[in-house]
Amino acid sequence: MDGSSQNLGISSTPTGAGVTVDGRNIGTTPLTVDLKRKDNHTVKIALAGHYPYEMTITKKSNGWVWGNIVFGGLVGLAVDAISGSMYKLNPEQLNAELRKSDRASVTVQDNTIVVALTRTPDQSWEKIGELKHM
Structure with missing residues (x-):
């Protein structure tokens, strides 16, 4: 119903x-x-002076799959599966949102927390914690 590709x-x-x-x-x-709808895609975004951004675009079943089974039968389902x-x-x-590389940043993606730190803190930053070597 929606074609094999998506903007x-x-x-x-x-x-x-x-x-x-x-x-x-x-x-x-x-x-x-x-x-192409039938594949997952990795998107990377980069800008000089900023931390890079990466995300995986994932495929999910379209709601029209059930309608296609009802109206198109197994042939319609097979065509949609092959085309994506x-x-x-x-x-x-x-x-x-690209963060400047001279600052600390925290991102959450796919249940993973990524923390980027700098060795030279900005005096305007608020201290929220400290890591100590044991």
């Missing part, structure tokens, strides 16, 4: 960051890219 809008703050999808250079933010149109890519929009 994904990619933006960043600040704009003008380089974007690669599955290892291919696509362009700079903001942009829209057409991705039985899937929907998630998320449909990607907005990366």
Whole structure:
């Protein structure tokens, strides 16, 4: 019902960051890219002076799969499975907030917490904890 590919809008703050999808250079933010629905995709966004951003775009079953089974039968289901149109890519929009590399940052992705630290703290930062070597 939805076709074998899907548009994904990619933006960043600040704009003008380089974007690669599955290892291919696509362009700079903001942009829209057409991705095959039957595959997961790795999106990397990078800008000089900022920490890079990476996310996996995953495929999920499209709600029309059940309608296709009812109306198209197994043949319709097989066609959608082969073409990838039985899937929907998630998320449909990607907005990366790129943090300056001279600051600490925390990101959460796929149940993983990533903490990036700097050895030279900014005097305006609030101390919230301390790591000690044992």
